[in-house]
Amino acid sequence: xxxxxxxIEFENNLVLAPMAGxxxxxxxxxxxxxxxxxxxxxxxxxxxxxxxxxxxxxxxxVRPEERPIALQLFGSEPEVMAWAAGELEGGDYDLFDINMxxxxxxxxxxGEGSALMKDPKLAAEIVRAMVRAVKKxxxxxIRKGFTEETxxxxxxxxxxxxxxxxxxxxxxRTREQYYSGKADWEIIRKVKDxxxxxxxxxxxxxxxxxxxxxxxxxxxxxxxxxxxAQGNPWLxxxxxxxxxxxxxxxxxxxxxxxxxILRHARxxxxxxxxxxxxxxxxxxVAWYTAGYPHSAQLRNKVNMVENYQELEKLLAGL
Numbered sequence: 001x002x003x004x005x006x007x008i009e010f011e012n013n014l015v016l017a018p019m020a021g022x023x024x025x026x027x028x029x030x031x032x033x034x035x036x037x038x039x040x041x042x043x044x045x046x047x048x049x050x051x052x053x054x055x056x057x058x059x060x061x062v063r064p065e066e067r068p069i070a071l072q073l074f075g076s077e078p079e080v081m082a083w084a085a086g087e088l089e090g091g092d093y094d095l096f097d098i099n100m101x102x103x104x105x106x107x108x109x110x111g112e113g114s115a116l117m118k119d120p121k122l123a124a125e126i127v128r129a130m131v132r133a134v135k136k137x138x139x140x141x142i143r144k145g146f147t148e149e150t151x152x153x154x155x156x157x158x159x160x161x162x163x164x165x166x167x168x169x170x171x172x173r174t175r176e177q178y179y180s181g182k183a184d185w186e187i188i189r190k191v192k193d194x195x196x197x198x199x200x201x202x203x204x205x206x207x208x209x210x211x212x213x214x215x216x217x218x219x220x221x222x223x224x225x226x227x228x229a230q231g232n233p234w235l236x237x238x239x240x241x242x243x244x245x246x247x248x249x250x251x252x253x254x255x256x257x258x259x260x261i262l263r264h265a266r267x268x269x270x271x272x273x274x275x276x277x278x279x280x281x282x283x284x285v286a287w288y289t290a291g292y293p294h295s296a297q298l299r300n301k302v303n304m305v306e307n308y309q310e311l312e313k314l315l316a317g318l
Contacts, residue, residue, distance in 0.1 A: 001013055001240075001243065001244075003037060003038070003198070003221060003222050004198070005095060005137050005139060005166050005167045005198055006095070006136075006137035006166045007137075008068050008094045008095055008137060009068075010037040010038045010068055010222075011035075011037045012035065012037035012240060013037060013038075013221060013222035013223060014035065014036050014037045014038070014211075014222070014223055014225065014236050014239060014240065015036070015037065015038040015039075015040075015169070015200055015222050015223065015224040015225065016028065016031045016036045016038070016039050016040065016224075016225060016226075016229060016236075017040070017169075017202060017224045017225060017226035017229075018040035018041065018042055018043055018070075018072045018097070018099070018141070019042070019226055019227075019230075020042050020043060020102075020104075021042070021280075022042075022230060023039070023040065023041070023042050024042060024271070024272075024280075025061060025062070025063060025066070025267070025271050026264055026267035026268050026270075026271055027233070027264070027284075028066055028069075029063065029065065029066065029267060030233040030260070030263070030264060030267070031229060031233045031236055032065065032066060033233075034233045034234055034235075034236040034237045035236040035237045035239075035240045036225075036233075036236040037222075038068065038069075038070070038222070039066050039068075039069045039070070040069065040070045040071075040072045040097055041059060041060070041062065041069065041070070041071050041072055041093075042059050042072070043072045043073070043074045043099045043102065044056060044059045044060060044071065044072065044073055044074070044084075045073075045074055045075060046073050046074065046075035046077075046080045046081045046083070046084035047075055047077075047080060049084045049087065049088075050080055050083065050084065058272075060088070060091065062091075062092050062093065064092065067092065067094060068094035068095070069092070069093055069094060070093065070094065070095045070096065070097040070139065071088060071091070071093040071095075071096055071097065072096075072097040072098070072099050072141070073085065073096060073097070073098060073099070074098070074099040074102060074107065074112050074113055075112055075126075076110065076111040076112045076115070076116065076122065076126070077126075078122075078125045078126045078128070078129035078130075079129060081098065081126050081129060081130050082129035082130050082132065082133035083133070085130045085133050085134045085138070086133040086134060089133075089134045089135070089136060093136070094136065094137075095136050095137040095138070095139055095166070096130060096134060096136060096137070096138050096139070097138075097139045097140065097141060097169075098126060098127065098130065098138065098139070098140045098141070099112075099113055099141055100113065100114060100116040100117060100123055100140055100141060100142045100143070100156075101113065101114050101117075101141045101142055101143045101169075101171050101175075102114055103143075103175045103178045103179075108175065114143050114146060114175040115146075115175075117142065117143055117145055117146040117150075117152065117156065117175060118146050118150070120152065120155060120156050120159050121159075123140075123156060123159065123160065124159040124160060124162065124163040125163075127140060127160050127163035127164055127165050128163040128164060131163065131164035131165075137166035137167070138164065138165060138166060139165060139166050139167040139168065139169065140160050140165050140167075140168055140169070141168075141169040141171070141202075142156050142157065142160075142168060142169070142170055142171070143170075143171045143173060143174060143175055144170070144171070144172055144173055144174050144184055144187045145174045145175075146174060146175045146176070147174055147175070147176045148174055148176065151174065151187065153170055153187050153190070153191050154187075154190050154191055154194045157170070157191045157194055157195050157199075158194055158195060161195045161196070161197050165197060166197060166198075167197050167198040167199070167200060167221075168191065168195065168197060168198075168199055168200070169199075169200035169201075169202055169224055170187065170188045170191050170199060170200070170201060170202060170220075171183070171202040171203050171224075172184040172185055172186075172187050172188055172201075172202065172203035172204075173203055179227065182204065183202075183203025183204040184203075185201065185203065185204075185214055185217050185218050186218075188201040188202075188203075188214075188218040188220055189217065189218040189219060189220075192218055192219050192220050192221075198221040198222065199218075199220045199221055199222075200220060200221065200222040200223070200224045201214050201215075201218050201220035201222070201223055201224065202223075202224035202226065204228075205223055205224070205225045205226075205228050205239075206225075206227070206228030206235070207228070207235075207238075208235075208238045208239045208241070208242030208243070208248050209242070210228075211223050211225075211239040211242070211243070212239075212242060212243060215243075223239070225239075230284075230287040231284060231286070231287025231288040231289070231290060232287070232288075233260070234252050234256075234260075237249075254292070254318050257288055257289070257292075257318065258315050258318050260288065261281075261284070261285055261288050261289075261311075261315060262311070262312060262315065264281065264284060264288075265277070265278065265281045265308055265311055266308070268280055268281050269308060274307055274308070278305060278306060278307055278308065278311065281302075281305075281311065282302050282303055282305065285298070285299070285302045285311070285315075286299045286302065289318065292318065294317075298314065298317075298318070301314055302314060
């Protein structure tokens with residue numbers, strides 16, 4: 001279960017995917033407590049760093065107890081990406097990751113994120129420039145391809161390995177799929193066969209059984225959990241138990257869910273203050289309570305919650 005990227009050793013091979021607007025400090029800490037071995041920050045724009053955008057500062061913050069953690073950067077200019085990594089090398093990050101998978105139009109139309117799947121040569125130049133600029137390992141997150149007609153994850157992975165990438169995470173969907181349909185695990189296996197650096201498999205891991213199956217089917221070195229962990233940080237401890245013993249505890253009780261939500265809310269308030277913290281909790285509460293009786297009603301009501309006391313009162317009936 002131990003896992004290494006370059007000289008960085010992780011407690012286990014379970015990874016929390018970087019998700020914009022989700023994987024902030026509070027959520028990362030909860031996943032870490034549940035046994036997640038590797039964390040990423042939310043993605044940070046290298047250009048925003050260059051122009052000293054004030055909103056970027058909060059995204060760069062990490063806590064000592066989160067380590068080892070990767071800082072994820074996105075951008076399309078090799079020299080700007082290398083400059084950003086060099087500026088941040090003294091920070092509390094153990095490695096740098098490059099986002100080449102984000103499907104959001106605003107990012108893609110800028111030639112960033114998964115748009116780089118269309119330009120393997122430029123993608124490799126970015127990796128090469130960053131590897132030259134820093135001593136810490138540089139990793140990359142890619143997709144299966146940009147479209148079904150242009151699937152090129154294997155070619156990309158080989159180029160990125162040649163350019164100095166220390167590990168590759170592969171999401172088994174194309175950009176045109178966004179997050180819909182089924183993830184193609186076969187492409188992860190092909191990438192694993194094609195390179196000698198660690199490969200992290202990503203896509204559709206929402207249960208311990210799926211986690212075990214991905215490891216068996218793809219022979220990947222680590223498992224990246226994304227949307228499956230939303231409202232369910234327990235997934236990491238369940239996967240660990242299942243991989244080690246073949247068994248795991250079932251769903252958490254309503255009481256455990258309530259306790260986790262309130263703990264999450266307290267962390268949000270501590271990190272972001274009441275106004276932002278409680279509003280950002282609204283989506284998390286919807287995820288935590290999905291599938292519970294009256295959860296639709298609760299979701300409507302949580303959108304009216306303005307402070308911690310109101311949230312506590314609302315959850316009393318869960």
